[in-house]
Amino acid sequence: MNRSLVFVIIALLAAGAALFWKFEGNEASPGWQGYAEADYVKVGPTQQGTLVSLSVGRGDEIKEGDPLFAQDDTQDKAAMDQARQQLAQVKAQVANLQAGGKDTEIRQAEANLVDAIATRDRSQADLQRAETLLKSGNTTFQNVDQLRATAASAVAKVSVAQAALAQIKAPMGRPGEIEAEQAAVSAAEAALAQAQWRFDQRHVAAPVGGRVADTLALPGETIAAGAPVVSLLPSANIFVRFFVSEPDLAKLHRGDSVTIRCDNCPAGLMGTVSFVAPQPQYTPPIIYSEATRAKLVYLIEARPKPDQAMLLKPGQPVDVHPAGRAPGKAGSS
Template identity: 60%
Template sequence: MNVTRGAWVEIGAPLFAQDGTADRAARDQAARQFQQARDQLANLQAAGKPTEIQQAEANLVDSRATVERTKVDLDRAEALIKDSAVTVQTLDQRRADYRSATARVAAMEAALAQIRAPMGRKGEITAQHSAVEAAQAAVEMADWRLSQRCVTSPVAARVADVLARPGETMAAGAPVVSLLPPGNIFVRFFVPEPELSRIHLGDVVTVRCDRCDADIAATISFIAPQPEYTPPVIFSEESRAKLVYLIEARPPPAQAALFNPGQPVTVRPPPEGKS
């Protein structure tokens, strides 16, 4: 707990902190899952190992050399067949060897391209991209939850009450600190029915309190739509049962801090003919 009842706090001032052990553990877990998803994506996008690529390149060089050799043998056999220096069977064998070597080159080129390409299929990579984005969103959510463990004041206000103490276990949504900013302070008073016609929203009334050096102007912000009987605890110069209307007026925030909740004040209506 960083504040006490009655203290004044500025915007962003720390109010209280909650135990964040569980949220820190959840954030660490989300971060590790995010890193795991990124590593899996990098693995799917990566090509083969350097040694595998070197082996495939070497196999391709060997296959191309075999093609060159079988081509030379085929050309020689085709030249010698004219003089009957080789048999037809030998020529057919040279042709088959050349076709086989050419096909092996195509296979080695395809194998090298496969090793250089990403290991994962396009659909697998797309799905893993989505998994990475989901893991990143989980990390951001965990960071937000952890940041909410340290609560700061959203406005400049006075601490009206402290409802919890260090070490207490609070239910979800239970209030811990009550703030009263000057802009939320208003004067509540009652007027009799004959005077209601003089009161309008936006009218300015003057308010005086015991320690006020001068009258304070307050703007009427609410007029009750229904009458009620005079409350028994109303601060008035006379007590008699009659219908009155509840009125609320808000003083400027700079002067509202002069009032304390529940303090009796004197309210004067605007002069005749003036709003």
């Protein structure tokens, strides 16, 4: 066989194979490669203290508000009781300053007022009779003057008795003293609220629902303020990170939908692009050119719906495709 003909046949076969792998490879392209990631919620105490109980374990499914752990609250309970007693004390002081005299003192002052009124009425009646007798000449001016002085004195004694009764019924404290004690009540209430808050912080509940990813401390350990004790993984916090080359960057925008595939995952997993990196994750140490700019890789993040996100595990490899563009090989691998 002519050697040139052999070369032609080999060249045609090579070109056919190249075209086959080009189109077949495009159809079976895995898309953009990435992995599942998660934002963990790490829960710790607001105060330093000894961990006395842990209510959850790894893998537990919990709801918002479920108890997670507790610290020793002996000191905080004592401080709360002390603040409660101090509040009761200052409230009693305010009530004492606002209160009037004793019941027996009030009754005595009321009786004195009744006696003074009776004396005044009798003196005024005596004065009226004497003034009538004076007109007929049956009494003297001296006697009338004496009765007038007695009646005036009786009227004054009524005023004194009324003032004494009002004084006994009035608050014992001066307005300034009462105002100062009321301010002390407000301060004591604030101190009790603070003590109650510190006590409540010793018993930590889940701020969100989800899965317990890890427990980072054991009962008996002294935990610093802010140090994580339990790591939670809400399903809404699971997302996908994948990388696209510079030519594909213009195809994706925040809010776009993408299809997510992973090994043995159900079909139909979707995500919404939530982040597009403004800078490349990898820049080759060469001058940009038409031939080399495709080597730039950009980070993209997409978030599935919570009911689908829970099907992914952080670190799990995934393939991502634009929504509506199915991969060449249908089905889960």
